[in-house]
Amino acid sequence: MKKKLLFEGVAFILGMLLAALLITLYQQAKEQQKKQDNRHPAVAPQPQKTQRQLQTQVPVYQQQVVPAFTNRLVCPACQGRGFFSDPIVCPICYGAGKVIAVRCIGYAGGIPVYQRDQTPTTCPHCGGYGFLLPTTGRCETCGGKTLSEYFNQWQMQAKQAWLAMTGGRYAEINATP
Numbered sequence: 077m078k079k080k081l082l083f084e085g086v087a088f089i090l091g092m093l094l095a096a097l098l099i100t101l102y103q104q105a106k107e108q109q110k111k112q113d114n115r116h117p118a119v120a121p122q123p124q125k126t127q128r129q130l131q132t133q134v135p136v137y138q139q140q141v142v143p144a145f146t147n148r149l150v151c152p153a154c155q156g157r158g159f160f161s162d163p164i165v166c167p168i169c170y171g172a173g174k175v176i177a178v179r180c181i182g183y184a185g186g187i188p189v190y191q192r193d194q195t196p197t198t199c200p201h202c203g204g205y206g207f208l209l210p211t212t213g214r215c216e217t218c219g220g221k222t223l224s225e226y227f228n229q230w231q232m233q234a235k236q237a238w239l240a241m242t243g244g245r246y247a248e249i250n251a252t253p
Contacts, residue, residue: 151215151217151218151221152217153215153216153217153218154215154217154218157215158209158214158215158218158220158221159209159210159213159214159215159220160213160214160215161210161212161213163207163208163209163210164207164208164209164210165206165207165208166199166201166202166205166206166207166208167201168199168200168201168202169199169201169202169206171206171207172199172206173198173199173202173204173205173206174196174197174198174199174204175196175197175198175199175200176192176193176194176196176197177192177193177195177196177197178190178191178192178193179191179193
């Protein structure tokens, strides 16, 4: 009887230790998965403008980074629309961008017979956008391009440094990434 109670006590203690070990291993595996899980990365706020940087060829202990230029930005005057006035809703598709096509399938006694296709097609008037851009009132800042280029004060010095580094060969330094 004492052996049976002793065996049950030891089995109970071993079961509790095994359960604690499994819980600890599960929690560690969960933390490890959180560290390696890149399916839902934290979204970092994007800066409004970015700068490309050019390293000058000097000894490593004196190296410094010179900002070359600032990339293209959304135009601050028109907020990227390109126009000061609002776009006009397409009078053919009423903003949907698609129309039901009507085509002539023949003539009956000199009168054309039309048939409606059931598949919607792209609106020929607006090209599927659903709106038309105004012909007047373009933004003076960006000229209707919706993007503005802002170059900083180091642009010319960066080009000169690039020319010096490449031995006079000029690579396109204004390329957008």
